Amino acid sequence: MSGLEGLYQELLLDHSKRPRGKELAPEEGRTATSHQHNPICGDDVTLRVRVTDDGGTIRDVTWDGSGCSISQASASMLTEIVEGMPRAEASALIDGFRTALRSRGEIVLDEDVYLDAAALSGVSKYVARVKCAMLAWVALEDALARA
Amino acid sequence: MSGLEGLYQELLLDHSKRPRGKELAPEEGRTATSHQHNPICGDDVTLRVRVTDDGGTIRDVTWDGSGCSISQASASMLTEIVEGMPRAEASALIDGFRTALRSRGEIVLDEDVYLDAAALSGVSKYVARVKCAMLAWVALEDALARA
């Protein structure tokens, strides 16, 4: 797939139009929230995560935001993957995502691991859009650091 | 005459080494003083002029200062010309001097009018030095305006 179609895959457009988890859950004991903003194009994501009482597992990732299709789809895809994931695994996931997105098309995301988010692989060829795709993932990283 | 010898004529070097009128007379009723400074190379001239009681004629032009040979010689030459000159004539003299100096070598100063200062004609080819030659003349212009 080349050009625009490689960037805006069906799955991405679908997530951006029908975002999953896009309704911020109320704050409570074990939740942490992160607000990320891309000043250049105005993309905005607020993401909230709850961890289990022992702090080890991720629960209830919800978010709200506005912005380009890539930033919104990426947030939507992310919430689907990390539900119930151990913290350490989520960190590795985020690192892997960042590496792939910065690879300028060299690294393709594994569908078995990244599920729908693997459709974001095409973004890595568009340097100016990498930040859009990363926004929700940075928010999760930040929220986990505080949780 | 070309090059350096055209710029630094004997007469100029002589005036710079043995400057005339270089001893500031004391201030009194009908004197006016102007201090001119060229911040680029530090040339400095303070010139004092006395006018007759009816204000019409120039008397006792004296000056003090330091700087390059051109600025010092020019002050020295000037004092020799304007002694006893009617004000209006001095203004015309200064205008003519300025025009010649800015002419880039096109206009040569008349020896009958400018006496030794005619040797400054060569300066007009050296744009960066025109200010040096003008300094005392600007001081006279300024002093007369206040006298």
Added chain:
Amino acid sequence: MSSTPTTFDVRADFPILSQTVHGTPLVYLDSGATSQKPQVVLDAEIGFLTRANSAVHRGAHTLAGEATELFEDARTTVAGFLGAEQLVWTSGATFALNLVAYAIGNATLGRGSSRFALKPGDEIVVTETEHHANLIPWQELAARTGAVLRVIPVRDDGTLDLDAAAQVIGERTRVVAFTHVSNVLGIVNPIAELTALARAAGALTVLDACQSVPHLPFDFAALGVDLAAFSGHKMLGPYGVGGLLGRPDVLADLPPFLTGGSMVTTVTLEEANFLPAPQKFEAGTQPVSQAIGLAAAARYLDGLGMDAVHAHERALERRMLAGLREIEGVRILGDASGVERVGVASFDVEGVHAHDVGQFLDDRGVAVRVGHHCAKPLHTRFGLTASVRASTSVFTTDDEIDVFLDALAGVRPFFGVGA
């Protein structure tokens, strides 16, 4: 759409325009951000650097003399092109506007003449259409001095609310800063009216001329403002150079901003005295080759004739606006009719984020700007965080406008939005 006659074809003068992007010819509609540079501008700089380069206003050697002359000729050329008696070189418009704000701040702190010193409660007026460069320096000046910032609102159609302006500008107003042309809306503001209000209040007028100078005949003296800022890189010139135009009495009374070499008369370890304007505002080594390049740009524009440039861009603008109005889901920001404009239009595409619109257009070779274009409050006013902006220049053609409009019509279908 009928073809509008173009009075000049200058594309060959701009080396970069032969680029292709994603295999299609580059359609550069981002001149509002930075313009492309004609060969004569590049040649002027290179010519200087390879033949006469040396420090200006210093030293007596031959190259220094030549360099100084070329540099001062450049000042005369650019000032003359803009109808101004005095021009202060700056690194650009942002610097020029900050210069004014900081100089007023310095006056307030007792440095130099007190003519422009502010007292707490004094008012500084800007408009809602300002670029951040003509907004934040005034916010900061207000915060530093206790002055109050007040704002002339913009109407739904993008024009300034002059009735409100007459209320906002009053006795306490000390400075009125406004843009000649909004970099988002492309609308030419009513300078005469604003200047009259400011003058009646005895306020200093500061014009942001960034988006007018490249596009229409500009006559500083005729505009009647006190100061005007502009950037070289938006008017076919180099980066790193721009200027502040000013009325002589205003520049005389405005205290210096940056201090350093080449702007002083005497200096001791305790204190310094400053040269008259423009030198007192030009501390340190100036953008010499860039000033010379900018003079070449001014001569180039003058050769085309600014009336012709304006007519050319107005025709492009009309074609663009007419086309935009026909595309479903496109909302033009400030779609006022019957106002003077330059070739700039910003718009929202319903259901598709500006960033995605820009990406789609880029795939067709069309370079537009997306985001808030450094005018966030104006976007907030229109309920947006981002828009798409297309902006023209002397080298833009009717065909390019058509390529752009054609590509834009495909955006909503591609993203599966709308009909």
Added chain:
Amino acid sequence: MSSTPTTFDVRADFPILSQTVHGTPLVYLDSGATSQKPQVVLDAEIGFLTRANSAVHRGAHTLAGEATELFEDARTTVAGFLGAEQLVWTSGATFALNLVAYAIGNATLGRGSSRFALKPGDEIVVTETEHHANLIPWQELAARTGAVLRVIPVRDDGTLDLDAAAQVIGERTRVVAFTHVSNVLGIVNPIAELTALARAAGALTVLDACQSVPHLPFDFAALGVDLAAFSGHKMLGPYGVGGLLGRPDVLADLPPFLTGGSMVTTVTLEEANFLPAPQKFEAGTQPVSQAIGLAAAARYLDGLGMDAVHAHERALERRMLAGLREIEGVRILGDASGVERVGVASFDVEGVHAHDVGQFLDDRGVAVRVGHHCAKPLHTRFGLTASVRASTSVFTTDDEIDVFLDALAGVRPFFGVGA
């Protein structure tokens, strides 16, 4: 005089050097004022302007992406060349030094972090060898804030009086600003000692690196200062660009200076929030092509090797000083022996004004600088209003030094002074 081996011959890289002046080959000994630029620097700028030019950090189109990458690569290249983690682009050293002084002023007025805020009676320390650019901004800051300016004196031999420095720098000292190399004397100041004194006092250290960066291996991190300013045009790069190097924690706590576009996060009509460094210091359009040109200059110097450059210039300097000492009536300013130097020497010719010396040398094709070189207090210290300065660069040759010395020997005879 024996010929010193030159490790490289780079004259062909500099197009301007083939000039003649008054019919003789140009001997350019005014690099201390501004250096000449190698072809690779010109090519880098032109290459950018004709292929990738467009606004950086804005917009999503292809050219904008390329331009942003080239611009940020340039930052990495120049910062790396200078051993710094963080680099803020500026228009030059004068701007960079004013940035620091005004940012401290802003902190004092309650804008941003108060870490660097001054109280009346706090002390700012400079040295007697400073260029006006590292003196007047501090005088003005002191005048605006009620701080006191104190000065480390220079000895007769041109070295700083470190005993006095230990007295001057003390508890009340908040800022110590000093030059790495005096642009008049060419002497490398004792940075380690000054920095240690400043650090012991808890003061911020600000280094003027204008005359060191082009001439010797420069490692910002190793020097241990907090901030350092430099100019591109003195290091073979373009006009209109330079930088401020800074320790990350210092840049983080220093409030912004210029405000405008591209340095903000959120902006309302009431107030703005700022990005982290370096962006918060880079308001408005940056000197993009110039930054890319400067990176080419850094790569060029790196290719020559700064150790080799320094050795080359040191050899020229020794030849020059030895020659100057032999000419009757020539007095070298700061003729200290056994100190580290770069290829700069200033001198007085007894009985002949500097301006006349310069004119005479120019007639022989030799371009030197005459005047106070923007270091008036230093000249006052040496009892002069003006001196003659010869300064070398990578392209200067032994032969040129000899032409210069030979011409200089003719000055007093021509003006009929001395023996």
